[in-house]
Amino acid sequence: xxxxxxNLVQVLPDNDHLLQLAENLRQWLVAxxxxxxxxxxxxxESRAKALLxxxxxxxxxxxxxxxxxxxxETAVRVALFDLLQESELAEEExxxxxxxxxxxxxxxxxxxxxxxxSLFVAAxxxxxxxxxFQLDPASPxxxxxxxxxxxxxxxxxxxxxxxxxxxxxxxxxxxxxxxxLDRPPGLDQLNxxxxxxxxxxxxxxxxxxxxxxxxxxxxxxxxxxGAAPADVTRGEPITITDxxxxxxxxxxxxxxxxQINAAEPVPPSTTRVVTPNxxxxxxSTFSRSVRKRYGRGKGSMKTTKLEVIVQxxxxxxxxxxxxxxxSCKGIKSHVAGTTSREGKFTCELPVPENTGLTYDIDxxxxxxxxxxxxxxxxxxNADRTRxxxxxxxxxxxxxxN
Numbered sequence: 001x002x003x004x005x006x007n008l009v010q011v012l013p014d015n016d017h018l019l020q021l022a023e024n025l026r027q028w029l030v031a032x033x034x035x036x037x038x039x040x041x042x043x044x045e046s047r048a049k050a051l052l053x054x055x056x057x058x059x060x061x062x063x064x065x066x067x068x069x070x071x072x073e074t075a076v077r078v079a080l081f082d083l084l085q086e087s088e089l090a091e092e093e094x095x096x097x098x099x100x101x102x103x104x105x106x107x108x109x110x111x112x113x114x115x116x117x118s119l120f121v122a123a124x125x126x127x128x129x130x131x132x133f134q135l136d137p138a139s140p141x142x143x144x145x146x147x148x149x150x151x152x153x154x155x156x157x158x159x160x161x162x163x164x165x166x167x168x169x170x171x172x173x174x175x176x177x178x179x180x181l182d183r184p185p186g187l188d189q190l191n192x193x194x195x196x197x198x199x200x201x202x203x204x205x206x207x208x209x210x211x212x213x214x215x216x217x218x219x220x221x222x223x224x225x226g227a228a229p230a231d232v233t234r235g236e237p238i239t240i241t242d243x244x245x246x247x248x249x250x251x252x253x254x255x256x257x258x259q260i261n262a263a264e265p266v267p268p269s270t271t272r273v274v275t276p277n278x279x280x281x282x283x284s285t286f287s288r289s290v291r292k293r294y295g296r297g298k299g300s301m302k303t304t305k306l307e308v309i310v311q312x313x314x315x316x317x318x319x320x321x322x323x324x325x326x327s328c329k330g331i332k333s334h335v336a337g338t339t340s341r342e343g344k345f346t347c348e349l350p351v352p353e354n355t356g357l358t359y360d361i362d363x364x365x366x367x368x369x370x371x372x373x374x375x376x377x378x379x380x381n382a383d384r385t386r387x388x389x390x391x392x393x394x395x396x397x398x399x400x401n
Contacts, residue, residue: 002085004084004090004091004096005081005084005085005090006081006175008080008084008095008099009080009081009084009176010176010177010178010179011100011179012103012178013103013178014073015076017103017105017107018073018076018080019076019113020105020107020113021080021098021099021102022076022080022113022119023113024101024102025089025098025123026115026118028098029119029122029123029125029126030042030118030122030132032126033125033131033132034131034132036133043118043122043132043133043135044115044118045115045117045118047118048115048120048121049063049117050137051121051135051140051151052121052151052155053137054137054140055141055148055151055152055155057152057154058117058155058159062158063117063158066116066158066161067114067116069161070116074173075161077173078164078169078176079161081172081176082157082160082161083123083157086127087123087126087127088127089123089126121150121151124150124153124157125150128149128150130146134147135147135151285333286326286328286331286333286334286335287303287348287349289331289332289333290328290331290349290357291350293330293331294350294352294357295352299352299353299354300353301350301351301353302350302351302352302353302382303348303349303350303351304380304382304385304386305346305348305349305387306326306348306349306359306361306378306386306387307344307345307346307386307387307388308324308339308344308345308389308390308391309343309344309389309390310322310324310339310343310344310363310391311343311392311393312392312394313392313394314390314395314396316392318339318340318342318343319339319393320339320340320341320343321338321339322338322339322343322363323337323363324336324345324361324362324363325362326347326349326360326361326362327362328357328359328360335349349380351381351382352381352382353382354382355381356379358377358378358379358380359377359379359380360375360376360377361375361376361377361378361389362375363375363376363391365393374391376389376391
C-alpha cells in the first residue's frame with residue numbers, strides 16, 4: 001500500500017496539481033458519502049471544523065499551524081501520501097484514475113485549496129464506511145462510537161502533520177518528489193520543428209521481397225509429362241583366370257641366415273638402470289611422479305617455472321655452487337642442482353590447472369656460512385608462468401661489520 005500511495009503522489013508535477021488532486025478527491029468522497037433519500041446538509045469545511053471543535057479534538061493554534069504548513073509543496077506531498085496510505089484510498093481504482101487524470105490536466109490558473117479538514121474527515125469516514133450526513137455539530141458523537149473514532153483519527157492526523165520535524169518532512173519529501181515517468185508529454189510540449197526524415201537513398205521504404213527458393217514460378221511439376229527411363233546397357237563381366245595370376249606372381253627371395261660366433265664382440269647394452277633410492281633424480285622422473293599422483297582423475301596439469309635466487313643479502317651478489325633440492329609431499333623422488341654464478345637455480349614443475357600445489361625447497365649453506373639446511377615452501381599455480389623464491393644469508397650488508 002505504501003508503494004501505491006507513493007506512485008500516486010509522484011506522478012503529480014507541481015503544487016498546483018497536488019492541490020487539484022486534493023479538491024477532486026474531496027468532491028468524490030463527499031459525493032459518495034453525503035447522499036441520502038432525504039435532503040441532507042452539505043459537508044463543508046466549516047461543518048468539519050465545527051465537528052472537531054465540538055468534540056474538543058482540535059484547537060485553533062493547531063489549525064492555524066496546519067494552514068501555514070500546507071502552503072508549501074513538500075508538506076502537501078507528505079500530507080497526501082500519509083492520507084492515501086492510512087485511509088487505504090491508494091488501493092481504490094477510482095482514486096488512481098483521479099491521480100492519473102489530474103497529472104495530465106492543464107490548469108488554466110493556479111489552483112487554490114483550503115478545505116483540508118473536510119478532506120481528512122471524509123477520508124477516514126470512507127475507510128470506516130460511515131456516512132457524512134450523520135455527523136452533526138449540534139450533537140457531538142461519543143468518543144468511543146464509530147463517528148467519534150472517525151473524528152479522533154482525523155484530529156490525530158492533523159496533529160501528526162504539525163508535530164513532524166522539518167528534517168523528517170524534507171527527507172520524506174525527497175522520496176516523494178515528482179518522478180515524471182508516468183506522465184506523457186502534452187501536445188504543446190512536442191517539438192513541431194524537429195528534423196524531417198531523410199529521403200532516399202538514405203532511407204529505403206519497406207517493399208516486398210521475393211525469394212527464388214520460395215517462388216512459385218521457379219519450379220513447375222507436371223504429373224502427365226513423365227517419360228520412361230532409358231534402358232541400362234551392361235558390358236561383358238570381368239573375369240580373372242589362373243594365367244593372369246601366374247604371370248604377375250614372383251618367387252619369394254631368401255637372405256642368408258645370420259650366424260653369431262663366440263669370437264665376435266658383443267655390443268654393450270644401452271639399457272640404463274635407475275636405482276630406486278637414488279639421492280638425485282632427473283626432472284622428468286620427478287615430473288612424471290607428480291603428474292601421476294596429483295593429475296590422475298583430478299584435471300589436467302600445466303607447467304610453470306620456479307626460480308630460486310640465493311644472495312648474500314637482499315640485492316647483493318649471488319652465491320655460486322650452493323646445493324638446491326626441490327621436493328613435494330608424497331613424492332619420493334626430487335629435483336636437485338646447484339646455483340649459477342648469478343646465484344640462480346631454475347626448474348620447471350608441474351601444477352594442476354585449477355588448484356595450487358605446494359613444493360618444499362631445501363638450500364644447503366656451505367660450512368663457512370653455518371653449514372645448515374634452510375627449507376622454504378611455496379605454493380605454485382597455473383595462473384603465472386614464473387615464480388621467484390629468494391634465500392638470503394643475512395638481512396643487510398651491515399651485518400658483516
